[in-house]
Amino acid sequence: MLEAQGRSDIRHLASFGPDFLTDYARGAVGAKVRYASGENRQATLNVELDLAQTDLRVAPINWKKAPGVAAQSRFVMHFLEGKPTRLTDLRLDGAGLQAAATVLLADGGKEVARIDAPKVKAGGVDVAVTMTRSRDGVYAVKATGASYDVRGLLGDEAAFDFPAPPDQGRQSREAPPPRKPPPPPMAIELQVGRLLFGDDRGVADAEGRMRRDGGEWTAIGLRGRTPPKRDLAIRLDRNAAGDGALTLYASNAGAALRALDVTDRVRGGSLRVRGATSGAGPQAVIDGGVTMDDYTVVDAPALAHILNAMSVTGLAELLSGEGISFGNLTGSFRKQGDLLRLSEVRTAGGAQGLTVEGDNNHAKDTAR
Secondary structure, three states: EEEEEEEEEHHHHHHOOEEEEEEHHHEEEEEEEEEOOOOOOOEEEEEEEOOOOOOEHHHHOOEOOOOOEEEEEEEEEEEEEEEEEEEEEEEEEOEEEEEEEEEEEEHOEEEEEEEEEEEEEEEEHHHHHHHHEOOOOOOEEEEEEEEOOOOHHHHHHHHHOOOHHHHHHHHHHHHOOOOOOOOEEEEEEEEEEEEEEEEEEEEEEEEEEEEEOOOOEEEEEEEEEEOOEEEEEEEEEEEEOOOOEEEEEEHHHHHHHHOOOOOEEEOOEEEEEEEEOOOOOOOOOEEEEEEEEEEOOOOHHHHHHHHHOHHHHHHHHHHHHHOEEEEOOOOOOOOEOOOEEEEEOOOOEEEEEEEEEEEEEOOOOOOO
16 A cells, blocks of 8 residues: 655646546645555555645536635545546535535546536535436536526636636737637536526526537527416527527516526516527527517616606506506517617507617626
8 A cells, every 4th residue: 555645736636537627627736645456457546635725617517616715525546457447435525515426437537438426516506417428429417406507507618717827828929829629519408496597596497408519509498487386498409500599488577587687677477589590609699589478667777767657657657666567578689799789679558658779788788
């Protein structure tokens, strides 16, 4: 039996095992290891890691840990003929994350063939996860449990990128940095008590299937229920070039818009969105139309209050504090990146009709 301990870099640790470690971890790591050889050319390596100075970023569970925040991990790595074959008794604790798993390795320990994680808990994520890798390199993931926060998975992946080291920053001024390779193809199945799209915002009894190819989401199908037991369904189907269709239906528009972390200002009504997608990447385009019936706007902007108060019924609704009721809304939109353009959006209520057109930039929080 051999024992050793010391400090190293996560990249050095990854050179002895799975390459994916550097996708989620950077920086210094403290390690205590115990190596024991066995019969039939087998061996084990017991590893205890101090991750306090390690930068950890795991987008699929919307979790980060900065250097200086305590965290620990341990696992047993099994070897056959000198090659890693699996990890058992894997535990990771710290910065609000608790995870337990076993990992089956392939390709001499450089690839993950299967993960069984009966416990993954971090923030809005509380699930059991299984992941298998097919012969053609597609990862099939199934997550079941109490809740899953989808923001890290479907949101801006750049928010989880590690900062470039100082020397790479100097090089980038002379030549563009190498393009980051796209993530592997992935098919995901979700079945959770609550699917979260924002802080304390989500749908209950949720199930869904998603597919990612070449870094682009080509298929998303999500279903769930918003209060009081109303349906929400979202479907996206695209080809590799980004051409496809988007549909959304909600039998309670207000609850759906709140669950999707869009707005708190709508109550009731039904919502239908249909769109055509084109292009790929952050600047992909969605052109479509929206219809909303029998809804109420509360805490509306001052201009809407003033316009609505110009009618007798509108003034009565305004003074009642119960919001402004509308019968029907129709219009067209174009979404590209952070820019949303509205065209001929018409709605009527309180004996007053309104037409809205213009641009809204979500990133800059501007409208015109």
